[in-house]
Amino acid sequence: MPRGYTGKILDVDLTEGRIRELKLPWRTMEDFFGGRGLAAKILWDRLGDHWSEVDPLGPENLFIALTGPLTAFYPGSRVCVSGKSPLSNGVVGSTTSTEFAMELKAAGYDGVIVSGRAEKPVYLLITDEGCEIRDASHLWGKIGEETIKLLNREVRELLSKPRRGLQREPGFLYIGPAGENRVRNAAVMTKLFHAAGYGGYGAVMGSKNLKAIVAKGSGPLPEVAAPETVKILWREVHRELIKRDRMRRWGTGYGGYYVAADTSSEPVRNWQEEWHDERRFGGPNFQFRFWVKPYHADFNCTTSCMKISCIKTGKWKGDITDMPDYEMEAYLGPNLGVFDPEGAIHLSAVIDNLGHSGINIGNTMAFAAELYQRGVLTEEDLGFKLEWGDVEAFDRLAHMIARREGIGDILAEGTYRAALKIRKLKGVDVLRYAVHVKGIEVGAHGIRSGRDYPTPIGYAASPQGGDHTSTTRDGYEDMAWSVFGDSAVVCSFCFHDPLIWEFARAVTGWDISKHRWCTEHGRRIITLQQVFILLGGPDVYWDPDKDFDNPPRFYEPLPSGPYKGMKADREIVERMKREYFKVMGWDERGIPTRETLQKLGLSYLDPPLQEMRR
Amino acid sequence: MRVKVLVFGELSIHLGWSLDLELEEAATIRSLLKLLSDRAGKSIKMDDGVTVLVNGSNISLLKGLETELRDGDLVVLLPPLSGG
Numbered sequence: 001m002p003r004g005y006t007g008k009i010l011d012v013d014l015t016e017g018r019i020r021e022l023k024l025p026w027r028t029m030e031d032f033f034g035g036r037g038l039a040a041k042i043l044w045d046r047l048g049d050h051w052s053e054v055d056p057l058g059p060e061n062l063f064i065a066l067t068g069p070l071t072a073f074y075p076g077s078r079v080c081v082s083g084k085s086p087l088s089n090g091v092v093g094s095t096t097s098t099e100f101a102m103e104l105k106a107a108g109y110d111g112v113i114v115s116g117r118a119e120k121p122v123y124l125l126i127t128d129e130g131c132e133i134r135d136a137s138h139l140w141g142k143i144g145e146e147t148i149k150l151l152n153r154e155v156r157e158l159l160s161k162p163r164r165g166l167q168r169e170p171g172f173l174y175i176g177p178a179g180e181n182r183v184r185n186a187a188v189m190t191k192l193f194h195a196a197g198y199g200g201y202g203a204v205m206g207s208k209n210l211k212a213i214v215a216k217g218s219g220p221l222p223e224v225a226a227p228e229t230v231k232i233l234w235r236e237v238h239r240e241l242i243k244r245d246r247m248r249r250w251g252t253g254y255g256g257y258y259v260a261a262d263t264s265s266e267p268v269r270n271w272q273e274e275w276h277d278e279r280r281f282g283g284p285n286f287q288f289r290f291w292v293k294p295y296h297a298d299f300n301c302t303t304s305c306m307k308i309s310c311i312k313t314g315k316w317k318g319d320i321t322d323m324p325d326y327e328m329e330a331y332l333g334p335n336l337g338v339f340d341p342e343g344a345i346h347l348s349a350v351i352d353n354l355g356h357s358g359i360n361i362g363n364t365m366a367f368a369a370e371l372y373q374r375g376v377l378t379e380e381d382l383g384f385k386l387e388w389g390d391v392e393a394f395d396r397l398a399h400m401i402a403r404r405e406g407i408g409d410i411l412a413e414g415t416y417r418a419a420l421k422i423r424k425l426k427g428v429d430v431l432r433y434a435v436h437v438k439g440i441e442v443g444a445h446g447i448r449s450g451r452d453y454p455t456p457i458g459y460a461a462s463p464q465g466g467d468h469t470s471t472t473r474d475g476y477e478d479m480a481w482s483v484f485g486d487s488a489v490v491c492s493f494c495f496h497d498p499l500i501w502e503f504a505r506a507v508t509g510w511d512i513s514k515h516r517w518c519t520e521h522g523r524r525i526i527t528l529q530q531v532f533i534l535l536g537g538p539d540v541y542w543d544p545d546k547d548f549d550n551p552p553r554f555y556e557p558l559p560s561g562p563y564k565g566m567k568a569d570r571e572i573v574e575r576m577k578r579e580y581f582k583v584m585g586w587d588e589r590g591i592p593t594r595e596t597l598q599k600l601g602l603s604y605l606d607p608p609l610q611e612m613r614r
Numbered sequence: 615m616r617v618k619v620l621v622f623g624e625l626s627i628h629l630g631w632s633l634d635l636e637l638e639e640a641a642t643i644r645s646l647l648k649l650l651s652d653r654a655g656k657s658i659k660m661d662d663g664v665t666v667l668v669n670g671s672n673i674s675l676l677k678g679l680e681t682e683l684r685d686g687d688l689v690v691l692l693p694p695l696s697g698g
Contacts, residue, residue: 475671
């Protein structure tokens with residue numbers, strides 16, 4: 001029996017209203033581990049033979065929420081959500097911090113697979129007794145705050161036992177109006193301001209009429225292989241993580257000023273620039289006026305890097321959100337031309353409540369604002385003016401997109417598809433303003449200055465496209481960072497080398513090492529994800545010769561700052577990309593070779609690739 | 615022999631981001647890093663989290679610091695991985 005796992009996955013068919021328990025072969029669990037890796041395998045097994053035909057927003061798609069063997073043991077409990085992505089038509093492993101992961105394991109399940117579509121809005125309630133499909137009509141349409149309040153009260157009452165009172169708060173995954181209305185890049189939300197943002201899986205839940213999944217478990221966590229070793233390592237890891245001063249002090253939020261002023265790689269006004277020197281925008285300006293909780297964490301986390309901000313006075317009084325979190329800070333701040341901390345906090349709270357992904361919708365709104373700047377979209381098209389820095393206007397736009405009203409209906413398709421639609425409507429080539437890779441809007445770390453961590457092929461060669469948490473590097477170390485974190489399912493900010501590998505061995509009893517993970521498991525998982533991207537469909541297909549590339553904007557010279565004039569170099573991008581494909585055992589176009597598939601135990605992926613190879 | 619070196623991250627402040635270098639015949643990564651350290655005026659050590667790639671391969675998968683260089687190779691220095 002594999003250690004660290006419960007060994008059972010819930011398999012729910014919402015069309016039939018049927019719930020089953022799935023037990024996967026141990027070999028599969030060992031080869032794909034959990035979370036992102038295992039979700040990809042499950043998706044291949046169920047949908048791989050006709051992948052291109054599967055509509056991500058149709059009943060056939062799977063919505064998967066999976067933990068991994070390290071979840072709830074190693075610091076930083078997270079859950080990974082996945083499915084066929086409505087944005088990339090591939091598979092993304094998108095994680096979020098939440099007690100839901102621990103509650104699920106305590107209830108006896110490693111994960112949940114949801115297929116089909118419910119006739120009316122429902123939520124799933126998972127407890128030690130199993131899974132129940134419950135009516136969610138009274139929750140549909142509700143924003144994040146209200147959803148949590150209502151669900152929390154309802155579930156705690158349901159689970160309360162006589163003479164023992166109410167259970168403590170359960171763990172939730174839920175969607176906001178954005179997911180409900182199938183906004184293609186909508187997030188899966190948890191705990192008000194945590195989001196599994198990349199991939200658009202909120203829309204997948206919405207397309208199934210699935211408002212939420214709630215878990216409350218009272219069992220012990222699964223057995224581990226070497227309990228005494230795990231105890232010792234657990235203390236060691238905590239001791240090491242608590243030394244991460246800057247991370248604990250500022251979270252990722254120190255980036256709001258420094259990623260612009262220092263590394264010149266922060267998106268400004270839809271990436272038209274990547275440098276600014278607005279000293280009022282950055283960590284300390286949030287701290288003194290807005291922070292109410294400077295060390296916020298989720299279950300089992302030592303790093304505790306999140307900062308909670310609250311607006312206590314004025315027209316946005318009561319707004320509460322995690323700020324500054326660098327990506328939100330950048331995307332709802334400078335990228336919209338907003339340099340006022342209060343404005344960015346307000347927008348972040350709005351985005352959270354609507355269930356948008358801050359990165360992805362921030363990108364789409366900035367795209368719209370640039371089109372307005374250039375006169376392609378007019379006040380008539382929008383219904384109002386959309387000037388850079390106008391917080392009220394972006395607030396309004398975010399609502400319109402969430403409810404698919406007016407121009408919101410086009411923008412709700414995500415930046416890439418909105419660009420295709422607008423190009424058709426207006427007869428103007430607006431794709432050059434769309435900053436996405438393989439349909440996925442690019443995270444707030446630019447590559448033009450060369451000073452930030454993503455390489456020139458970081459997004460271009462990655463099967464997760466613009467996902468900045470999963471950038472391509474060398475086909476070796478990049479596996480250790482996000483592919484492992486997303487599959488073990490733990491927070492990457494709690495990653496510690498070498499302790500995490502020792503921990504993984506002690507929990508599972510398997511022979512896991514950084515080297516083995518990076519050269520075997522990681523390559524296996526990424527190769528599988530690459531195949532999904534190559535297959536794509538049904539509405540959009542990626543051309544290896546054109547689409548495994550940076551957005552056009554990254555080839556424009558930076559117009560300002562100390563790195564003015566710098567841009568991505570096409571020759572270097574092409575060379576590094578080919579070298580990366582070689583390291584991965586793929587051909588020069590990025591198609592996995594038969595030998596590589598064989599080596600990784602993925603020969604079953606060969607038939608659909610044969611036609612693609614030249 | 616000629617080798618192209620791309621430098622990303624903070625190191626590029628000291629070295630510039632692209633160098634075309636003439637090296638002696640038996641050059642290794644070790645001798646290259648020494649040359650670059652002298653130019654940068656600081657020591658470039660592996661435990662600072664600098665990743666070194668030769669033609670896309672991490673040197674940990676080759677011969678580490680003893681990896682030999684050949685004419686036309688592309689060496690890339692990458693800063694430590696982080697995210698957010």
